[in-house]
Amino acid sequence: GCDSFCSYCIVPFLRGKPVSMPLKMVLKNLSNLIDENEVVLTGIHLGKWGKDIDMSFEDLMLAISKENFPFRIRLSSLEAKEITKNVLEILKEMDNFCHHFHIPLQSGSDRILKLMKRNYDKTFFKNKIDEVRKFFPNACIGIDVIVGFPGEDEQDFLETYSFLQDLPIDYMHIFTYSPREGTEAYNHKNLVDKDTVLIRYQKLKELNDVKRKFFIERFLNRDILCIPDKKIGSGYYRALSREYIKVIIKDKIPEREFRAKLINTDTLEAVIAN
Ligand code: SF4
Structure with a gap:
């Protein structure tokens, strides 16, 4: 939920106040996802995580960073006021942060x-x-x-x-x-x-x-870290970079994160990098 009550938004009326998933449950759920390539942390108002349980979004990211999960982590939207210097410092240290x-x-x-x-x-x-x-x-x-x-x-x-x-x-x-x-x-x-x-x-x-x-x-001619997204027919695959660029690759692609080189910015064609 959300209790910010922006004047145009119905969410606080429909969903009520923010309720945080307890930290232990978040970590347990994440540990069940180790076969995934990417996990997106999401919520109606993600940056308010913890406010109702005497914790903060910073605590959440610090706890997740300590687990060194094998998948990469992406964040859904965050309000400007909730992106603190401490949060940025924690994210900067995470190798698996998109x-x-x-x-x-x-x-x-x-x-x-x-x-x-x-x-x-x-x-x-x-x-x-x-x-x-x-x-x-x-x-x-x-x-x-x-x-x-x-x-x-x-x-x-x-x-x-x-x-x-x-x-x-x-x-x-x-x-x-x-x-x-x-x-x-x-x-x-x-x-x-x-x-x-x-x-x-x-x-x-x-x-x-x-x-x-x-x-x-x-990103032209630079290596970007991609994960397989889906096969798009006639031997082409779509892959997703950490920067959310959806590239097209001819040839079978690895099942886990791999390096690709973007070679065409119009078609978004990329090749698997050596
Ligand atoms: S912060 Fe987002 S969800 Fe909350 S009231 Fe404003 S627009 Fe709606």
């Missing part, structure tokens, strides 16, 4: 962030991304953004666009605002018209394509 962060932003306008009841402003968010980059220069960093929140005017959108343009991130999940009955935002009167929302969505989508391309190009 350098991939998904950090919800929602808007690049401080006025809209306030209306959304997000508990940070864009300066805080930018500083957090810079801090993550300092620890993980080549990590894949993605964000969530909502366009068309009630009251989002042209100036707010332009601020969001230029903020995202300059932000050192690699991809965006873009959502158009959809009202949820029972939330505070549901009662906001000044809705953004549908055509404007779609135009804003499209503009961010184009920006996302540029960022994604730029990110992938960083």
